[in-house]
Amino acid sequence: MNEPISISADFIDRHHRYAELIELLRRAFAESAVTIPDRLHYDFGSTAEKLNSTLLVMPAWQNGQDLGIKLVTINPENSAQDLPAIQGSYLLMDARTGVIRAMIEGTSLTRKRTAATSALAASYLADPAADSLLMIGTGALAPELIAAHASVRPIRRVYLWGRRPARARELARELTNDQYEVRPVEKIDSVIREVAVISTATLSAEPLVCGADLQPGQHLDLVGAYKPDMRESDDEAVRKAAIFVDTYTGAIQESGDLHIPLQKGVIQRDQVLAELSELCAGKHPGRSSAAEITLFKSVGYALEDLVAARYYHQKWDTLKPGEPKIGR
CATH class of the missing domain: 3.30.1780.10 (ornithine cyclodeaminase, domain 1)
Incomplete structure (x- = not known):
């Protein structure tokens, strides 16, 4: 054998x-x-x-x-x-x-399948002309998420934020290439309103993305916050968005990004519009208009x-x- x-x-x-x-x-x-x-x-x-x-x-x-x-x-x-x-x-x-x-x-x-899943969702949910991305987080997933999103959308400008500015500057230099330029930023709110795609991959327990900053047509890709008491987006962000998930059970029960606003009554269960299998099978069309704010929450799926x-x-x-x- x-x-x-x-x-x-x-x-x-x-x-x-x-x-x-x-x-x-x-x-x-x-x-x-x-x-x-x-x-x-x-x-x-x-x-x-x-x-x-x-x-x-x-x-x-x-x-x-x-x-x-x-x-x-x-x-x-x-x-x-x-x-x-x-x-x-x-x-x-x-x-x-x-x-x-x-x-x-x-x-x-895990890194590559996670990033590929986010990009797969973005192929249904992000503006087809999306050319800019804000990456929140400078961990090992950040380079993969940037590369994956750039494989399904014409990303040319990437902004990178992390809790350690020196690390963000270093990683931005490493990741800049012929396809896209990566620029470090010290404040999320300095660029969040002007990008087409926002991707988050942190272990934050407190929201980093505020709904007051979200603009029509943006796509929000939430990858971190893998426990019910962790979240990367606030109630207003979730309330404003058309919500999609990798799986209903995982995303709703395991992540505070949806679990907390559901428990508080900010959103209702039927506002989670589709899971990824339904998007891929053509059971839901994904983005419904150019102005729609879309949100994809993933926690991982075997x-x-x-x-x-x-x-x-x-x-x-x-x-x-x-x-x-x-x-x-």
Whole structure:
């Protein structure tokens, strides 16, 4: 029996293409052929004093094809040790035999499938002519979200805000390229009114995006705030927007961006208009007018992991003979 292969972060970075992964996700969401049990969510302590970290266990399978499971930890204090907050591993198996096909570095997989999912949603919800983006957050997801959005919309100007201005300046220099210029900003409200797309990827417990600042036609992509007591947008932002989610159950129950305004009565459940599978299957058209403010809230879905794992495994299988397969 063949030993399972090991797919590294370096391999993923070198062979990933957003346009390819986004289309695979579009097809998978539309077909809804993958079984997704409820994911397991546990809080634990990185120290003995406080339960400040999270363990996620995310299984998924398609009968007769693939079975996968992802283990992810989210440790907000990792930045103090210069480590990404999200750590993870993915196990891809043959659903017919249970044989392990691949062990995949889960942190890179998670970043790229998360960004690809945001871009997939933006392909239905953002202004087709959107050429500007405000990225709120300077963590490991920020470069991926910028690149993913720029793969579905003609982004030319990117503004980057982070709690550490020096980090924002450094990252802006690293990310500027021939397609788009990245400019650091010290205040969110200095540019938020003039951009077409706003993407947030933070671990903030307090709103960073205020509805008073949102302008007609903007698209708001909320990626952080993965717990019911965390939020990146305020009540007014949610009230003003046409709301879409990756999945109803996950986004409504797990993130404070929707859970809190629903509990307060600011919005009602029927104001969450569609989940991503309905957009991809053509059951909802997405953006309804040029002036509409759209909001997409994601918390992650195991279908995305399985699709990404298949994608990277197929990349491995189709490499030219002699090309190195394992990175650092």
